[in-house]
Amino acid sequence: MNMDATDRRLIAATQGGFPLAPAPYAEVASWLGLTEDEVITRLGKMLDSGIIRRIAVAPNHYALGMMANGMSVWDVDDAHAIEMGAKVGALEFVSHCYLRPRALPDWPYNLFAMIHGATRDEVEVKRREISRLLEPFCHSNDILYSTRILKKTGLRLTDPGA
Amino acid sequence: MRRTPLPPDALDSTDRAIINALQEGFPLLPRPFAAAGAALNLSEDSLISHLRHLREIGAITRFGPFFDAEAMGGAFCLCAMAVPEERFDAVVTLVNAHAEVAHNYERSHRLNMWFVLACETPDGIARVADRIEQETGLTVLRFPKLKEFFIGFRVAA
Numbered sequence: 001m002n003m004d005a006t007d008r009r010l011i012a013a014t015q016g017g018f019p020l021a022p023a024p025y026a027e028v029a030s031w032l033g034l035t036e037d038e039v040i041t042r043l044g045k046m047l048d049s050g051i052i053r054r055i056a057v058a059p060n061h062y063a064l065g066m067m068a069n070g071m072s073v074w075d076v077d078d079a080h081a082i083e084m085g086a087k088v089g090a091l092e093f094v095s096h097c098y099l100r101p102r103a104l105p106d107w108p109y110n111l112f113a114m115i116h117g118a119t120r121d122e123v124e125v126k127r128r129e130i131s132r133l134l135e136p137f138c139h140s141n142d143i144l145y146s147t148r149i150l151k152k153t154g155l156r157l158t159d160p161g162a
Numbered sequence: 163m164r165r166t167p168l169p170p171d172a173l174d175s176t177d178r179a180i181i182n183a184l185q186e187g188f189p190l191l192p193r194p195f196a197a198a199g200a201a202l203n204l205s206e207d208s209l210i211s212h213l214r215h216l217r218e219i220g221a222i223t224r225f226g227p228f229f230d231a232e233a234m235g236g237a238f239c240l241c242a243m244a245v246p247e248e249r250f251d252a253v254v255t256l257v258n259a260h261a262e263v264a265h266n267y268e269r270s271h272r273l274n275m276w277f278v279l280a281c282e283t284p285d286g287i288a289r290v291a292d293r294i295e296q297e298t299g300l301t302v303l304r305f306p307k308l309k310e311f312f313i314g315f316r317v318a319a
Binding site for chain 2: 022025036044046047050053071096097100101106142145150152
């Protein structure tokens with residue numbers, strides 16, 4: 001999908017979230033000098049094309065008691081990687097799950113799953129649950145805990161004028 | 163962003179149902195909160211005031227569209243390096259100096275530095291990763307996303 005300048009303005013206006021008001025699309029439209037219909041139509045097209053992955057609430061894992069998280073990594077047979085990735089991604093304690101290339105010989109793992117739990121012990125219990133799920137097709141696994149945030153910046157959209 | 167847990171009684175069962183249900187999607191209708199509320203047996207007003215409350219106490223960080231920056235034309239790549247302990251701080255400085263490094267974590271592994279490169283184009287990823295290799299003399303392993311399996315995260319109802 002080709003985005004035009006209006007789409008970019010719409011993205012910039014909504015990337016911080018929608019107004020929590022009865023008619024949020026009409027409100028966004030009034031900010032941008034558009035009609036409510038046009039905002040709804042444009043958002044719908046962006047959803048269809050995948051530019052918007054979903055419209056949803058973003059839970060704060062820390063506030064909800066999920067203080068521990070670990071990046072679990074798995075060496076899964078290529079022939080089963082997509083099927084098993086979908087199963088791991090469907091687990092309620094996994095927030096992100098990706099298939100990535102291996103970097104042999106340093107790195108044999110191709111499936112990455114971020115596990116959340118209240119404590120590190122709970123994360124390890126959940127890791128064993130994934131291990132049982134993957135057992136027939138997985139050769140080895142590991143888990144990496146973050147020990148320090150070295151840098152964190154949000155998504156920066158290119159200025160439409162730039 | 164709040165980094166400490168809320169008291170266990172901060173959320174009631176309605177709050178939890180809202181957090182779970184609204185990760186699935188949201189209607190593109192003129193009165194979307196009325197439609198989404200109906201599925202939860204909540205009035206429009208009630209759903210909006212619950213969401214405001216959840217945002218105020220920090221249980222949710224935002225509510226709205228999640229954009230796929232790759233679909234918008236950007237390129238992203240998870241990268242990892244094995245940085246010798248005695249050089250760690252110096253390498254952090256070199257890596258973080260690149261504006262394309264979106265976030266960077268120290269992790270408990272021989273590959274102890276993990277960062278995400280965010281560029282306008284795929285060429286940009288290779289250019290910045292190569293540059294970091296030259297500046298640090300260390301290999302930058304590259305793990306681009308081949309496939310994403312997203313489902314979300316659930317709180318006990």
